[in-house]
Amino acid sequence: MIIREFHPDDDIEALTELLHRAYAPLAAAGLHYTATHQTSEVTRYRLNSGHPLVAERDGNIIGTVTCYAADPNSKTPWYREPGVMIFGQFAVDPAFQHQGIGFALHEAVIQHAKKCGAHYLLLDTAAPATNLISMYQSWGYSVIATHDYSTTNYESVIMRRSLTEPPNAVHEQPIPAW
Template sequence: MIDSITIRPFHEDDAIPPITRLLHQAYAPLAAMNLRYTATHQCDEVTRSRLLGGLPWVAELDDEIVATVTLYPYTGGGSGCSWYDTSGVFSFGQFAVRTDLQGRGLGGKLITLMENEASALGASELALDTAEGAHHLIRWYEKLGFRFIEHMDWSSTNYRSVILSKTL
């Protein structure tokens, strides 16, 4: 099944509501842990804004978007996170894989894509943030070579985040 999945850049004419639903579904287990990630409750307008705020990608299976991730190039600072504001540091977010496809390698393929795209655009580091209580996600990212950088307390969430990064 994974071999039948096409990974491609997001197109502005792609429908937003299915991506929002995918995010809500993929983040539902985190919401059940009382972790209020933006993707657990965001509306379509926020989904669109977050997609268009970076370099978004989607994965399709049978003409349905089953995964998404957005690469955010270094913007010169102002994010509120000292590591994200460091020259050469790109980040990714709004990362989701449909729950029935998780654990089959698609997420890893998307992370590899983010690494390759960031490197091609001149990044020296690829970073992300996640809830410090999402131990399973932190372990997964560490297995992919990400390391702890710092803590961050975003005003839009109800948890303290860990900033993880990988040298490219």
């Protein structure tokens, strides 16, 4: 397996289908993540809005993640802060899950964020997705806030990990409510 940057000539339709497959259990649980139903145009837009990476095995893309810079116009106040990067559109094809591919993609995101000078890496996920929250906590993330996006049908948790301290070395305090 290799992890590489997404190339413009990669198959966007196949990547969108991978996202739909990977997010299908969340959709079946009633969670309306964007990746459960997004079009190929939305996939391309999200990839082009950040630093997209893919995991490839035998010439096939089997995972993806996109790392985004802080956005001063974000509806999520924590995503506007200087020194943060955010990752999303994170998925591993179900046929390849539980093999360390997601962890390897995440490590590549950490390296990219550090190279960009970020101090914190952030993400959001559905509050009911307790299995995902537990996984991210095992990777050194802490829940710091909640946010209600108008495009989903659930409350999201915002999670943060320090890139300057070892994972779980310091219990991170929540950022004050905005």
